[in-house]
Amino acid sequence: MTSAITFLFLKGCEQHDTEPLVSPNETNLDVYAQNYDPATLGDSEEDAIIKYGFQLFSQTPRYIGPDNGDQEMVFQGNRLACKNCHLNAGTKAYSAPLIGIIQRFPQFRGRENKMGTIQERINGCFERSMNGKMLPEESKEMVALVKYLEWLSRFAPEDGKIKGQGFMKIFIPNRAVNLENGKQVFSKNCAVCHTPTGKGVMDANGYTYLYPPLWGEDSFNHGAGMARVITAAQFIKANMPFGTTYDAPELTDDEAYDVAGYINQQLRPQKAHPEKDFPDLLKKPVSTPYPPYADDFPLEQHQMGPFQPIMEFYKTTYNITKNK
Known part of the structure; x- marks a missing residue:
């Protein structure tokens, strides 16, 4: 994995579309x-x-x-x-x-x-x-x-919607993250660039990372979109290991899910006052790793799944369909 899960920036960083989008105004322009x-x-x-x-x-x-x-x-x-x-x-x-x-x-x-x-x-x-x-x-x-x-954005259609917008949709395993499998996936596919400690490799310029840290003080904080397992797994599936493209992924959905969970269980900076996010808790993604929530599912389940029971709760109780 490389230049990758570090995320965030604009749309790394938080509520990205996950479906392939094609604008009704889009021409044949690539x-x-x-x-x-x-x-x-x-x-x-x-x-x-x-x-x-x-x-x-x-x-x-x-x-x-x-x-x-x-x-x-x-x-x-x-x-x-x-x-x-x-x-x-x-x-x-x-x-x-x-x-x-x-x-x-x-x-x-x-x-x-x-x-x-x-x-x-x-x-x-x-x-x-x-x-x-x-x-x-x-x-x-x-x-x-x-x-x-x-x-x-100068070549984009009027509404800005393009194919490949956001992240790639994956099938979310109906189980909790397997941290041991995530660790193995990381060691086999990610450590070569991000190092076994996940701290990344600095560029020769001394300012930026050639391969960014996935946890630790120089990584994204727990309020970032990439701190959500589903979001991180979607990014990983289409882009990692480095050089991967969405049409030729190297990791399975299960592998992307587990390694995303493993990465996000490591220590990272904590954003101040995360409880102020999502004033309307019904709009909070199910894999947001910090409370409060509009449900009674435990914190560990919001961090590592299984997410389907939480999604089903919102569908049944509030008729809200959630996919992240």
């Missing part, structure tokens, strides 16, 4: 085959902002991480980069691609129970996947990140 190389941009002021956005996306901690040299510019608590979750600089199918993300906002977010802007969504990643704090919306860095996302 959005994934278009030019997303910032090196081909010119020298205009706008191009410079887009290039800076790309640099922030690719080397996030270099500019706003704990070691950037300016304490007033520290907005991360870890050393992940946006690219660690949104692979191929935000352009890989079923890796929460950011193509079309601009057109999909404003967007209702169950975690906040309100319509949210793209800036608020980015800051959700900074508080969770980056284990940090919010960027000022008027800052040069926020403007540059949004400009980069606008540039990525």
Whole structure:
């Protein structure tokens, strides 16, 4: 596994669509085959902002991480980069691609129970996947990140919906996570990149991770979407080990499920005041690893399953269909 489960950023980081989506407005244009190389941009002021956005996306901690040299510019608590979750600089199918993300906002977010802007969504990643704090919306860095996302979205349909949006749907095993099997899957498929301790490998630049940590102080906190077993398993299935694509997965659904559970049972930073998430508890994903819940199922079951009984409870009691 590589550049991967670190997650979070924009759409790593939290309530992504899990079904393959094709917009009714979509043409035959293959959005994934278009030019997303910032090196081909010119020298205009706008191009410079887009290039800076790309640099922030690719080397996030270099500019706003704990070691950037300016304490007033520290907005991360870890050393992940946006690219660690949104692979191929935000352009890989079923890796929460950011193509079309601009057109999909404003967007209702169950975690906040309100319509949210793209800036608020980015800051959700900074508080969770980056284990940090919010960027000022008027800052040069926020403007540059949004400009980069606008540039990525220029070939998307009007509503922004594309095939490969969000994460790949999997069959969720009707059982609890098997931690021993998850450990074996990790050792066989993930440790070669992320190391046996899960702490990752730093890039030669000294700022970012070549292979990001999956737990520990430099990983995402427990409030991130990737801290949910179902979400992590969906990401893993389509993208890991590194180089995997959705149409040729290497792991089975059971293996992705177990290794996701194993990874998320390891120690990681804890987000402050997680109880404030999901003001409407009925909108809380069943695999959210922290309370409170609108049900009486134990914390361990919300963290490691089986999830089907919880899903059935919401369907029977509230007529709500949950898939994560």
